[in-house]
Amino acid sequence: MAYIERLLLSWKGVLESIAPIIAVILIISGGIIYGISSTQPAERRGKLQIVGINMIIGGIIIAAISGSAVLIRDISTDILKP
16 A cells, blocks of 8 residues: 555656646747747648647646645645534
8 A cells, every 4th residue: 555655646746846847848839839820821720720729728727737736635625624
């Protein structure tokens, strides 16, 4: 049982350290793809704009979740207390 706890704690540490980096990478690369899409023909432009916006939104969601993870954990543990 202790092995599983250590494994989960190590995953938690990795995810806490990597989530902000992934968020920034998604936001920046989404902006680059969105900017590049303006140089493409109309059919391809629409597809690239959708991909760029989805990457930006994904980066914002990851940043919001990783930034508020401690608050979410504290509130969820308080809900279960009598």
